[in-house]
Amino acid sequence: MFKKKWLATLGISALLAGGILAGCSNDAGEDKGTDAGTTDETKQVEVTLAGWGSSPEEAELLSQVLADFEEKHPNIKVKHEVIADQYMDVIKTRLIGGEGPDVFYLDAVEAPALIETGVLEPLNDYTGNDFDIEDFETPLVEAFQKDDTYYGFPKGYSTLALFYNKQMFADAGVEVPTTWDELREVSEKLTDGTNVYGFGQNPELARTYFIAESFGGEVVVDNKANFADEKVIEALQPYVDQHLVDKTAAQPSDVGADWTGEMFGQGKAAMVIEGNWAIPYLDSTFPDIDYGMAEVPTINGEKGTMAFTVAYVMNAASEKKEAAWELMSYLTGKEGMETWTSKGFELPSRTSVAESLGYDKDELRGALVAGAPYATVWSNGTNLPIIFNNFNNQFVSAYLGQSDLADALKEAEETANKEIENQ
Incomplete structure (x- = not known):
């Protein structure tokens, strides 16, 4: 894109x-x-x-x-x-x-x-x-x-919001999360092996940028990649851990879906964070699903979301x-x-x-x-395309458990900044 x-x-x-x-x-x-x-x-x-x-x-x-x-x-x-x-x-x-x-x-x-x-x-x-x-x-x-x-x-425009399956929430007896810690907790109760995951994730910078900066770090500094910052890694680690450690979150390809909207509509995820475009899609493709929407749960006590x-x-x-x-x-x-x-x-x-x-x-x-x-x-300086391409390549590697998150982002940052310097 x-x-x-x-x-x-x-x-x-x-x-x-x-x-x-x-x-x-x-x-x-x-x-x-x-x-x-x-x-x-x-x-x-x-x-x-x-x-x-x-x-x-x-x-x-x-x-x-x-x-x-x-x-x-x-x-x-x-x-x-x-x-x-x-x-x-x-x-x-x-x-x-x-x-x-x-x-x-x-x-x-x-x-x-x-x-x-x-x-x-x-x-x-x-x-x-x-x-x-x-x-x-x-x-x-x-x-x-x-x-x-x-x-x-x-x-x-569209921002991102939390889409949740009302029937699944009622069956599990859980409330809509308002904090990220609560999201992680209710995800465990909503997960049913590999049949249904509590949370459908998008492991890419366009969707996780606000998460990456939620602990005070900055993804981009002086038009260069800065996502190997310890604060950025600390903010992103729980996102990866929910997939690898908790096993209560998955990306669309894990369940044979093309995107989280489809994953949600198919009932493979009880919650996803998506944009306005998902509403007409769900209403036309999955008209029987009973869902609600809420603001993205707070992280570190602060509200956050992306806007496109x-x-x-x-x-x-x-x-x-x-x-x-x-x-x-x-x-x-x-x-x-x-x-x-x-x-x-x-x-x-x-x-x-x-x-x-x-x-x-x-x-x-x-x-x-x-x-x-x-x-x-979703915009930050002239080099963001180079920055997010390198981030995505290595972040997915860490998300899949193929590398340590800190090592992956350090390698991605170095590669991105070399590309920026050599333009």
Whole structure:
């Protein structure tokens, strides 16, 4: 899903700069308003919006949002491009060639590297009081910000929450855990040999980052790997021990499942920590399962979870910037966002929209919304792709009992930092 850091060399950065200049070949003195088509209502401007593919239901919903936008902005037409495969590679290639879309999706994990290249339009001068930046969940909007400059605004998000099987909990006579120690305790009572595990795990950094830092350690320091820190190891050891020592936790492949949502739906795990995407999946694939959701149990007395978010960003080389901003501000504004998130495929990144749709008090999604203010966003510096690839390789080795956790993470850290130094 995630790619390595790109444009690490000066040569490629120079190519990007050349592409931007090529994309801005119009007369530098041209009026910005007329260029955007927003001051001349007799001339329709076409703005290109690029994103990756989605489910038919989501595609239909986005079409509705774009149609609503065009109805309210008759002088702007949106050309929606779906990049089905190798999304970021295609976007980067097009940006280098000066043929990038005006507006496009950007995952938070890719944002720091892309911001560094200068291909994203700074947005501070476009926002006004009516846009209400303070309405966004703070961690989400900060993921697309550098040095007090905004480069994108999140279109939606998901945190992680605890999914639990109500029938299994009732049969075992246990309560929903609120701390990680309690989760480990109830897992033992919920486990039935290798038929049912108390807890389904995801042994990868994208899901365990907040756990790794729960004892005060830092996974990334100065844009380099730091996960061999004793505090990080201390925080992650119980996660591994629950699998190897307690034998009350398992990963999906242990039970023939592809992911923890499937593991949970099949009744192979009484609890999993998953995101908003698991709700429509469970409801359609396993409609008979009776489940509930709660915030992720606290660790070391502190709340924690992950957040995954995608923003709309503007190509700095766009010749239609004002029209592009009109589109962006509608899609991430209250009206457009309410329509886009109305079916629950994504959660609204604006708190007012979450409240308007009732997600903050929803029996299931309320736990996900509650985690947004304190979530750790899956994004940290330009080298995170290198860092998490090396972490995952060695962490799985320790998780399977093939190596000691401290030794595995030390080796992974050294390898990651050598790769970073040799870029």
